[in-house]
Amino acid sequence: MLTRCLQLRIASAALAASLAAASVMAQPVEHEQPAEPQRSDAAHPIGEIGRLITAAAGGATLTIKAGVYREHLRIDKPLTLVAEGLVVLDGDSSGDIVEITAPDVTFRGFTIRNTGIDLDKENAAIRVLAPRATIEHNTLEDILFGIDLREAPDSRIIGNRIGGKNLDIARRGDGLRLWRSDRTLVERNSIHDGRDAILWYSTGVVVRGNTALDCRYGLHLMFSDDVHIVDNELARNSVGIYLMYSTGVEIVGNRLLRNRGPSGYGIGLKETDRFSVRDNLLIGNRSGVYLDGSPFTAAQPGEFTGNTLAFNDVGFTFLPSAKGNEISGNNFIDNIDQVSVSGRGTLAANAFWKGERGNFWSDYSGYDQNNDGIGDFVHESQTLFENLLDKQPALRLFLFSPAQQAIEFVGRAVPAVRPEAKFTDEVPLMRPVAVRPEMRSSQGDGVPLFGAGVLLTLAGVGVVISIRERSSTISVIPAVRAAGGLA
Amino acid sequence: MSAFAVLSRPLAASNAPSLLSNVGVIARRELRDAIRSRWFLLYTLAFVVLGLAVSFVSAAGTGGTGLSGFGRTTAGLINLVLLVVPLMALTAGAASIASDRERGMLAYLLAQPVTRAEVVLGKYLGLALSLFASLSLGLGTCAVILAWKGVRTSPSSIVWLAGLSMLLALGMLSLGFLISVLARKASVAVGTAIFVWLSLVFVSDLALMAGAVALRLRIERLFALSCANPLQVFKMWSLHAVDASLDVLGPAGLYATEEYGRWLHAIFAGCMIVWIVVPLAAAALVLSRRSPL
Known part of the structure; x- marks a missing residue:
């Protein structure tokens, strides 16, 4: 034991000496270790x-x-x-x-x-x-x-x-x-x-x-009131921002990207009160926003506005306990499941619009005849497959398959199996809310993709052309040609 | 002894050219015929047009926010490939030998100094090349359009997608050949191929879904069972390759990632190779034993 200690000492002294030499x-x-430590x-x-x-x-x-x-x-x-x-x-x-x-x-x-x-x-x-x-x-x-x-x-x-x-x-x-x-x-x-x-x-x-x-947690708050979380970037963490038991928190202009741990929330709010979530960018998280018992009291509605939720597995996850949120003026873009309710319950106690302004939904299928920027039909989320997924998560294995589309088609075509609307946006926006340019990632340019596309196309064209040119020369099996033709 | 010996015994005189050149000639013939045929043109056109539609719609879906990522863009293309490519490959394969037989072309071909295995392999390669042309035209055009519309997916994802689509096409083509060899008439072969397509695309997935819910299948079973369907293998493999993670596919995907991790590529490749090699070998075997007429 003692000798080992000594060895360690010697080793660290040697290291110290070499580092000191380098410096x-x-x-x-010159810096020496003090001879007689006080x-x-x-x-x-x-x-x-x-x-x-x-x-x-x-x-x-x-x-x-x-x-x-x-x-x-x-x-x-x-x-x-x-x-x-x-x-x-x-x-x-x-x-x-x-x-x-x-x-x-x-x-x-x-x-x-x-x-x-x-x-x-x-x-x-x-x-x-x-x-x-x-x-x-x-x-x-x-x-x-x-x-x-x-x-x-x-x-x-x-x-x-x-x-x-x-x-x-x-x-x-x-x-x-x-x-x-x-x-x-x-x-x-x-x-x-x-x-x-x-x-x-x-x-x-x-x-x-x-x-x-x-x-693991990009930012984790507990019992911390009146905190301002502004312009941060939290990426590739298990969870981006998670708030618990805090009041009066503002989350503004943050970028939450690819937070994909086992829970994987971009922003998670648990029993949080008087909060405001504005102008954030949430991309590629397992769930963009996760709401559990927030707002905690009815003192003030939870405010979600100007956020862009794109390419998340789930845009917004609600536990049934989440009531009294006002979600307006956000972009919901190509989330696999735009809004999900965990367990049973509806989102009736939450509003997906404020005044005359709803949200932009990339899957909205209505139109805007009077050109006021508001879709003429309400946006109702009632896809049978999404409903199935909320109840049977294992069926996510069949995402992106034609069978999924078949089920959704049946859901639309057969009223008997059409699920109840999960939520309704009465005034969906026709155009997305602008994203501040500096919020976007530097996504590189399209040249590599363009190049790959051109190369692929050329390969296809090449095959076609090569065979056209040679078509006159290959009418006979070589063995037969060698033997003097079919005659 | 058998079948493979029979297959490889040259029918021609001893000074016959190598197997490869016979296969090459038949392949080129087949490719030329395919490219000249209306079916090929129609399928290619359909694939390109649908691919463009998917690209435009998904690019429009982001609403010009300039954002891109793994969303419905890639998912849409995967979906399109899952629908169209098996249909193309299965029907092309099913029609090939059966229609040759109907027109008497098969008897003519077999009268030449070539083995039956050479005929099967040659025709297979020819059709595979035509499918390759069709797929790369379709996906290449999509990539160009997507890049032009401001989608910033990495080029490797489109290359992966093209490569895996090609593997899927090869597997389905093999299956088509098997159907073609077994069926008596071309119409029956094509009909069977469409039935098989329907089963693979819709029925098996729906049945598996129902089974998973009704029998409370454990996720490892669910994953293993879906590896039996080449379409599911293609889908999971593409997601794994493009997104580097299967966890979008929920618990079963997470299980696969955690359990097999870096072996997933090998597992999926193994499944695909089985689907390519086994039906084709079976087709060659059946053809060598049956009367070509």
Whole structure:
């Protein structure tokens, strides 16, 4: 055991030396491990930056020179720490790396890597335990938890890049977590390969312009009121945004793409109240929006407007408990199942229009004779196959097959088996609601598809032409021709 | 010993040219006849027109929002292929040998120094090439129109779709040949082919659906059973290839992805190869044993 420990020490010392050598080559600054560690953290000796912090007076600004620092920091007075050039804090795969215990700390421009992987201790790159911290433009790599705010209200988390460890999702930590940290600003951060980004018991938080890729919950709120979630991009997560037991949340202008975990909601709302979901783009999710018991009270209708739900397996999923939503001015484009009710029940308690304005449905089959932009017939969703799917999910295996069409045809043609309309849009829109150009993905151009099409066509034409040209020469079997013809 | 020995025994003198050149000549003949025939023209035209319709409708469905993805665009094309391609291939295959026999052409062909296997293989290749021409014309035009209408699907999806449609066509053509060899008259062969088409396209799926609901089939059974239908295999394979995931197909699709993962391509390919090779071999066998007249 002891020898193993020693070996580890030697190995890490060798690594440290080589890293230090590398940093010396890049920047003529030398950093040594302190010979006699002063006590700061029982687990970790105090390092060079730690000594600077100890020496500094509150309110001072410390500029840290470029290099690799293998140390764990505790910032226990209101300091501003600024990295000058590439300053790497390496946690040596153990414990937390930066702990902020004093209010009004600013921590800017560092690269932090290699936390421990102890989920019980929630090893974090940056843990904030005091109000008004500013965590800006840091790069977090190979970390278990990223930025963990506990009772740190009025903080600012801006422009950080957070990359999780390459672990199985169950063994990862949260890229970002806010616990009882009211009025915090979370802006332009990017998180990838984390577990969740969580806001718990934090009121008045603004989450703007962040991205979360390949995580579990892109953004998860619990008991967090009056939160503004604006212009974020959440893609390829298990779930995009999930709200629970929160009131007064606004979700505006977010892009939720291909969130396809086992539940796979773009936006999920559970027992949420006074919410507004506007101008979001939801594409390719398992279910664009999922509503469970929302709005929770009848205080205010749930507002869904200006959203585009396209190519999702299900556009809108309602649990029967969802009542009192107003869904108007949205685009429902080519979702396999545009609106689904899980279990029994109807959507009668929800309105698919507001005033004289319904939604755009890509499967609307009516027309608009008086040119007012509103379809002349109501849009009723009553396809037999969709109904079957809501009750028998296993039958999804037969999606896209002609048998599906046959069933839908029977449903239309034979009144006896025609299902009750799932919902009715009295004033369907004839044209889709405009999508802000900057909301669209950069979808590349059509040249490759065009090229593939041309090549395929040419191949077909080639076969036809080749046979036409040779047609005169092949009337005789070669063996016969060799033997002098049929004569 | 048998049948394969009989099949491969050359009927011609010992200085007969290789098997391949005989097959090639018959194939070219068949292809030329097919391309000159009205049926081929009609099917190709229908396929192109329907494909264009699907493309236009699906491009219009997005309402000019400039969005695209896996939606009804690809689904519509898959659906179209499922309807039209088996019909084309089955009837073309069914008509081939039966009508030759009716016109006395088969006897004439077999009087030449070629084996019966060569005749079957040659005719099969010729018709397969004509189907290839038809399919690539149809899907190629669709791709061009879709690209022009602003749909941004990756080109690999259309190439996959074309390739898999071709495999489906080959399988259905094989089945058509078997029908053709078994039937006495061309009309009977074509009628049987249409019946088989109807069964594969509608009846088997509907029966399986009913069975799944009534017997509460477990999803692994459901998946295994649908692998028996080449049309379902084509559909699942296309979805798997284009979308890289079968989870759109609900619990059964999820089960397939989780259980077989990267083996799915191999499984689907295996099913297709069985559907291509077995009926064709059976057709050759039957022809070699029966009187050609």
